[in-house]
Amino acid sequence: MTPALQVNRLNKYFGGLHATRDVSMTLPRGELHAVIGPNGAGKTTLISQLFGELRPSSGQVLIEGRDVTHRPTHERAGLGMARSFQITTLVRDLTVAENVILALLARQGHAGRFWRRVDRNAGLQADAAGALARIGMPATQLGRRVSDLSHGEQRMLELAIAMVGDPTLILLDEPMAGLGSEESRAMTRFLAQLKGKTTVLLVEHDMEAVFELADRLTVLVRGEVVAVGTPAQIRDDERVRDAYLGEDA
Numbered sequence: 001m002t003p004a005l006q007v008n009r010l011n012k013y014f015g016g017l018h019a020t021r022d023v024s025m026t027l028p029r030g031e032l033h034a035v036i037g038p039n040g041a042g043k044t045t046l047i048s049q050l051f052g053e054l055r056p057s058s059g060q061v062l063i064e065g066r067d068v069t070h071r072p073t074h075e076r077a078g079l080g081m082a083r084s085f086q087i088t089t090l091v092r093d094l095t096v097a098e099n100v101i102l103a104l105l106a107r108q109g110h111a112g113r114f115w116r117r118v119d120r121n122a123g124l125q126a127d128a129a130g131a132l133a134r135i136g137m138p139a140t141q142l143g144r145r146v147s148d149l150s151h152g153e154q155r156m157l158e159l160a161i162a163m164v165g166d167p168t169l170i171l172l173d174e175p176m177a178g179l180g181s182e183e184s185r186a187m188t189r190f191l192a193q194l195k196g197k198t199t200v201l202l203v204e205h206d207m208e209a210v211f212e213l214a215d216r217l218t219v220l221v222r223g224e225v226v227a228v229g230t231p232a233q234i235r236d237d238e239r240v241r242d243a244y245l246g247e248d249a
């Protein structure tokens with residue numbers, strides 16, 4: 001079967017810095033694939049190239065067998081790809097519902113008509129409630145201002161927004177960052193539900209969550225893939241322990 005995502009010998013230079021070194025990856029449909037590595041290993045740089053926000057210096061990115069290396073972000077989104085960000089991208093002065101609706105309209109190419117459309121469109125309000133329900137957030141949260149949400153609630157909302165439009169392939173950049181242990185567990189439960197349905201590339205420093213969730217992992221060190229395998233294989237890999245896990249310990 002055609003993989004959901006294929007990356008062939010991707011390279012990215014920032015001037016003299018070789019941030020992505022000949023990275024190749026294959027994600028079969030429905031796989032939850034974690035990318036781990038020390039700070040500065042090039043994980044976010046990789047995601048940005050996969051989503052089309054950064055242009056690779058060389059190499060290829062294929063979604064469902066289609067070469068999108070030189071295609072813009074919105075075309076990748078049209079092929080089912082979505083991403084979440086390490087830093088929050090929510091509009092703090094708007095409500096939860098307004099943030100979700102903004103994302104819904106942006107998906108439909110109508111974001112500019114946001115202010116005229118929201119009140120008139122009961123369907124959008126229902127869609128927003130549906131997006132929240134999917135991540136286990138009650139509809140009673142819809143009227144809350146984002147600035148009044150806890151950090152964990154904001155991260156969950158961001159995920160709800162990334163899931164708007166039912167992506168088939170989602171790139172998640174540290175969704176657990178800054179979450180308390182209860183919130184991390186809720187996020188882990190949510191991501192576990194995606195397994196087998198949505199293909200997920202998960203960049204995450206929370207090793208407990210990563211090793212619990214991932215079908216396979218890729219380990220990046222200084223921009224280069226040093227190991228690929230199941231959680232058990234990665235745990236036992238001496239190069240990984242030396243290069244990364246040992247470093248943390």
Ligand SMILES: Nc1ncnc2c1ncn2[C@@H]1O[C@H](COP(=O)(O)OP(=O)(O)OP(=O)(O)O)[C@@H](O)[C@H]1O
Nearest residue numbers: 014017019037038039040041042043044045046086
């Ligand atoms: N726009 C840029 N211009 C120049 N250098 C960059 C740019 N973006 C990233 N870098 C550098 O590329 C390297 C990889 O950074 P990147 O943020 O991808 O690492 P990371 O693995 O995501 O790190 P972290 O785990 O800390 O988020 C770092 O040395 C970083 O300083």
